[in-house]
Amino acid sequence: MNYWLLKSEPDTYSYTHLEQAPKSSTVWDGVRNYQARNLLRDEVSVGDQAFFYHSSCKEPGIAGICTVTETGIIDPSSLDPQSAYFDPKSSPDNPRWITIRVAADRALKRVITLKELRQHDALAEMVLLNRGRLSVQPVSEEEWGYILKLE
DNA sequence: GCCAACGTTGGC
DNA sequence: GCCAACGTTGGC
Numbered sequence: 001m002n003y004w005l006l007k008s009e010p011d012t013y014s015y016t017h018l019e020q021a022p023k024s025s026t027v028w029d030g031v032r033n034y035q036a037r038n039l040l041r042d043e044v045s046v047g048d049q050a051f052f053y054h055s056s057c058k059e060p061g062i063a064g065i066c067t068v069t070e071t072g073i074i075d076p077s078s079l080d081p082q083s084a085y086f087d088p089k090s091s092p093d094n095p096r097w098i099t100i101r102v103a104a105d106r107a108l109k110r111v112i113t114l115k116e117l118r119q120h121d122a123l124a125e126m127v128l129l130n131r132g133r134l135s136v137q138p139v140s141e142e143e144w145g146y147i148l149k150l151e
Numbered sequence: 152g153c154c155a156a157c158g159t160t161g162g163c
Numbered sequence: 164g165c166c167a168a169c170g171t172t173g174g175c
Binding site: 033035036131132133 | 168169170172
């Protein structure tokens with residue numbers, strides 16, 4: 001059982017979108033960074049939990065919690081010529097972009113902002129605060145518990 | 152395999 | 164909209 005942080009731009013896909021999706025669930029498509037892909041493909045397991053983080057918006061921060069319900073999914077957008085995420089170098093026989101399905105667990109009582117996270121020494125080692133650009137990142141059990149107590 | 156050029160992310 | 168950080172591409 002591991003913990004993760006998944007980034008999404010709320011203007012495109014917010015935590016509320018996930019809650020309102022069929023079965024409050026979605027395939028986490030569009031990741032096109034190998035480090036993030038490797039985590040999704042090799043490290044993330046069914047039952048793991050993840051913070052849903054809002055990036056590139058007015059108040060960047062953690063908006064909710066979701067649970068991984070399926071792994072090993074070929075990112076459908078990578079095979080769809082109509083998609084902005086289409087990758088001609090990927091194919092069903094030799095897929096390049098493997099991802100997961102997540103389901104909404106619950107929204108946090110309030111958005112815990114990036115600004116606030118930065119103020120806690122206990123979180124100084126968070127990947128979010130050091131390698132900010134990675135869109136799928138591990139969260140330690142200690143960080144996970146600490147953040148939930150801030151809620 | 153190096154590295155310059157270029158593209159993207161994402162906070163501010 | 165700016166720009167720092169960093170990932171990717173492609174010539175050599």
